[in-house]
Amino acid sequence: MSVRHGQSSYRDRTGEFFSIVESLRRSIAISPATNNVPYSERREDLNKRSEFTKRARSIGLAISQTSQKLSKLAKLAKRTSVFDDPTQEIQELTVVIKQEISALNTALLDLQVFRSSQNDEGNNSRDKTTHSATVVDDLKYRLMDTTKEFKDVLTMRTENMKVHENRRQLFSSNASKESTNPFVRQRPLAAKAAASESAPLPWANASSSSSSQLVPWKQGEAESSPLLQQSQQQQQQQQQQMVPLQDTYMQSRAEALHNVESTIHELSNIFAQLATMVSQQGEIAIRIDQNMEDTLANVEGAQSQLARYLNSISSNRWLMMKIFFVLIAFLMIFLFFVA
Amino acid sequence: MKITALLVLKCAPETSDPVILANASDVSHFGYFQRSSVKEFVVFVGRTVASRTPPSQRQSVQHEEYKVHAYNRNGLCAVGFMDDHYPVRSAFSLLNQVLDEYQKSFGEAWRSAKEDSSQPWPYLTEALNKFQDPAEADKLLKIQRELDETKIILHKTIDSVLARGEKLDSLVEKSSDLSMASQMFYKQAKKTNSCCTIL
Numbered sequence: 100m101s102v103r104h105g106q107s108s109y110r111d112r113t114g115e116f117f118s119i120v121e122s123l124r125r126s127i128a129i130s131p132a133t134n135n136v137p138y139s140e141r142r143e144d145l146n147k148r149s150e151f152t153k154r155a156r157s158i159g160l161a162i163s164q165t166s167q168k169l170s171k172l173a174k175l176a177k178r179t180s181v182f183d184d185p186t187q188e189i190q191e192l193t194v195v196i197k198q199e200i201s202a203l204n205t206a207l208l209d210l211q212v213f214r215s216s217q218n219d220e221g222n223n224s225r226d227k228t229t230h231s232a233t234v235v236d237d238l239k240y241r242l243m244d245t246t247k248e249f250k251d252v253l254t255m256r257t258e259n260m261k262v263h264e265n266r267r268q269l270f271s272s273n274a275s276k277e278s279t280n281p282f283v284r285q286r287p288l289a290a291k292a293a294a295s296e297s298a299p300l301p302w303a304n305a306s307s308s309s310s311s312q313l314v315p316w317k318q319g320e321a322e323s324s325p326l327l328q329q330s331q332q333q334q335q336q337q338q339q340q341m342v343p344l345q346d347t348y349m350q351s352r353a354e355a356l357h358n359v360e361s362t363i364h365e366l367s368n369i370f371a372q373l374a375t376m377v378s379q380q381g382e383i384a385i386r387i388d389q390n391m392e393d394t395l396a397n398v399e400g401a402q403s404q405l406a407r408y409l410n411s412i413s414s415n416r417w418l419m420m421k422i423f424f425v426l427i428a429f430l431m432i433f434l435f436f437v438a
Numbered sequence: 439m440k441i442t443a444l445l446v447l448k449c450a451p452e453t454s455d456p457v458i459l460a461n462a463s464d465v466s467h468f469g470y471f472q473r474s475s476v477k478e479f480v481v482f483v484g485r486t487v488a489s490r491t492p493p494s495q496r497q498s499v500q501h502e503e504y505k506v507h508a509y510n511r512n513g514l515c516a517v518g519f520m521d522d523h524y525p526v527r528s529a530f531s532l533l534n535q536v537l538d539e540y541q542k543s544f545g546e547a548w549r550s551a552k553e554d555s556s557q558p559w560p561y562l563t564e565a566l567n568k569f570q571d572p573a574e575a576d577k578l579l580k581i582q583r584e585l586d587e588t589k590i591i592l593h594k595t596i597d598s599v600l601a602r603g604e605k606l607d608s609l610v611e612k613s614s615d616l617s618m619a620s621q622m623f624y625k626q627a628k629k630t631n632s633c634c635t636i637l
Contacts, residue, residue: 348496351527355578362585369592376599383606390613397620404627411631 109233151217154210155234158203162238165199166245169252172196176256189256196249203242211235440464441532442504442519444566445484446540446559448549449491449515456488456515458554460540462562463519480519488515496530509533513549514540528576532569536562 172192214231443463447456463480465473483501491497491510499506507529508517516533539561573580 359581380603380606383610387610387613390617393617394620397624401624401627404631408631
């Protein structure tokens with residue numbers, strides 16, 4: 100039975116379960132001799148099962164902790180004013196949350212592998228497999244929701260920073276030179292992080308878009324480095340030192356070229372990701388096409404069967420009338436003989 | 439981000455004053471009565487800075503609210519008055535272009551000039567207007583800007599491709615359900631057809 104997408108609903112039947120266990124235990128206590136060996140086997144099985152449940156429990160706990168931290172981060176990001184900007188805390192928290200999310204990803208993948216190995220080796224009942232599948236899917240969806248929230252918080256933070264930059268421009272004309280293009284000059288910090296982020300999340304489609312949102316967030320981080328450079332340049336110009344100025348000019352040209360090259364690299368990465376995604380989706384489209392063809396063939400066959408049935412029904416009346424005639428003839432003979 | 443003036447001067451050796459070869463300024467944002475004084479100011483500061491720029495060197499000086507960039511190349515000097523927001527690199531690449539253009543159009547005739555030429559050079563005025571936007575002057579900046587726009591567009595594309603993927607997933611489920619249902623339909627039809635030939 101395939102597990103449906105969307106929210107998995109469950110009924111809480113722990114009370115019934117406990118009563119059944121009690122009754123079974125009583126029946127086991129009545130005949131202890133014969134049940135020793137299977138009891139130890141069951142113990143082993145229980146251990147393996149409890150290993151699975153232990154892991155699942157720890158993952159669930161970690162997910163809830165991460166979502167708590169995420170709500171704290173969201174509050175911080177909302178709260179920032181122009182002057183009292185807890186950038187340091189926010190960045191630390193973001194890094195911590197990102198690490199936790201990636202750790203949770205790997206743990207969840209391990210859990211999946213563990214579960215499939217259990218399924219292969221053990222003689223699991225159907226209920227066990229569906230239960231473990233449901234648990235794993237539930238954890239997956241919870242993690243996906245957490246990642247989505249994380250992405251939303253990051254977008255909100257970048258928007259806030261944009262608003263702050265605009266406000267700062269209004270108030271101080273000095274700083275405006277550095278802040279006019281906050282998102283034009285970027286360091287390619289995000290490219291590698293984005294690529295590695297999407298790799299451990301192949302199962303969650305929505306979360307790989309979090310990598311794309313991480314890029315504009317990292318741009319905010321990278322503001323500081325072009326800021327420093329340009330203020331450096333200003334100082335040197337004002338001191339009218341010739342040789343450093345030549346150097347800074349050449350250096351800035353070289354740096355701009357490097358930026359362009361790294362941007363092109365990022366673009367090639369993005370294109371490669373796009374190509375893989377589209378090819379995967381192409382395969383899905385082929386499957387859809389096949390399904391539709393099967394459906395068409397089935398429906399056509401069924402239609403021909405029904406048409407034949409209709410024909411036989413309508414043409415059968417002659418046969419039926421002939422049969423009835425024979426029956427009536429027999430009845431007549433019967434009546435003749437009796438009466 | 440504004441260019442207020444562009445000057446081309448001949449920088450004689452240190453003693454004598456530089457000779458202005460071409461001058462283009464945009465004083466439209468000053469009041470009418472200030473325009474001539476601003477032009478004078480431009481001429482004077484340009485001469486001073488050019489005379490203090492050693493050959494084959496670039497220099498940028500902060501004067502009141504303008505940055506004056508000067509580039510001296512073998513005695514031919516280009517000076518630009520820009521505001522603080524204009525990126526330095528674009529300024530110097532613009533001065534480079536101006537110098538190249540001047541040398542192309544006037545050759546070496548400027549070396550003999552002894553007094554300020556008052557003929558306007560249309561290229562310079564045109565350059566002043568065109569290069570108000572630093573991206574025009576600096577190809578690198580333009581390329582960087584276009585690449586960033588492309589990146590944003592690509593991010594949007596990836597988002598829409600992900601949405602398409604989700605829709606395709608739902609479609610594949612629905613189509614598989616459809617094929618199951620149609621198969622059941624076919625079996626039912628065959629069953630009703632095959633068993634009732636007697637009746």
